[in-house]
Amino acid sequence: MQTGFIVAIDGPAGAGKSTVAKMSAFRLKFNYLDTGAMYRALAWFALQKNINLEDSDSLKELINDFDIDIKTDSKGNSELFLDGKDITEEVRRPEISQAVSYVANDISVRYYMVDKQRELAKGKECILEGRDIGTYVFPDADMKIFLTASIEERAKRRLNELKEKGYEIEFGDLKKEIEDRDNKDKNREVGALKKAKDAVEVDTTDLSLNEVVNKIVDIVNQRYKEKVQGG
Structure with a gap:
């Protein structure tokens, strides 16, 4: 499926997948x-177009006009552009966090995104993160990692992140939102959250960000070395 080196990082919402990856x-x-x-x-x-997020036919039509451009800045950050508009910060707003589960659960959307992800990562040394990267998108990934943390820790991290951006939300509400998101993600018909049998689990609850990254880098370097030496 790929000729480069693919690292799949999966795990629940708020485990720090994006930052760590x-x-x-x-x-x-x-x-x-x-x-x-x-x-x-x-x-x-979809929200900009006032489309019902639970209307599969409308989402399917929307995909035809969805041409996203992903760039990487000098610090390794992903920048998202849609029709030339930078929406990098817009997609991190709280209302998008609540809406994304509906979109991600649509079969047409999933098929489109999976094909796009495989196309973008093909033949590259690439790290991808999500819910089912190691179980479905790249089942033959060279390295699979399942990143997790307690619900309390994930809620605390998200709360701090939102406060830094000027948003106010109650900790209890945020914790409930994460619990609901976990239940939705684990019970999806398509792209359900689950740990791949050959994934290495890394619990980040009591680890600093640098400690987590150091652990991931060590794990990947070791596997990469084994692949190169193996021919």
């Missing part, structure tokens, strides 16, 4: 593909 890719000099941001971008686009 981005920093690890930067350290390893790998490409970083923010798959979650692709779904967020479509959710943002």
Whole structure:
């Protein structure tokens, strides 16, 4: 399926997948593909068009006009552009976080995104993160990691992130939102959240960001070395 070196990082919402994947890719000099941001971008686009997020036919039509451009800046950050408009920050707004689950659960959307992700990562040394990268998108990934953390820790991290951006939300509400998101993600008909049998689990609850990244980089470097030496 791929000729480069694919690292799949899966895990629940709020486990730090995006930040860890981005920093690890930067350290390893790998490409970083923010798959979650692709779904967020479509959710943002749907809301801009006043489309019912539960209307599969409308979402299917919307895909025909959805031409996202993903770039990487000098610090390894993904930048999202839709019709030339920079929507990088827009897709991180709270309302998009609540809407993205509906979009990601649509079968037509999933098929489109999976094909796009495979196309973008083909033949590259690339880190991708999401819910089912190692189980469905790249089942033959060279390295699979399942990143997790307690619900309390994930809620705390998200709360701090939102406060830094000027948003106010109650901790209890945020915790409930994450619990609901976990239940939705684990019970999806398509792209359900689950740990691949050959994935290495990394619990980040009591680890600093740098400790997590160091662990991921060490794991990937070891597997990469084994692949190169194996021929």
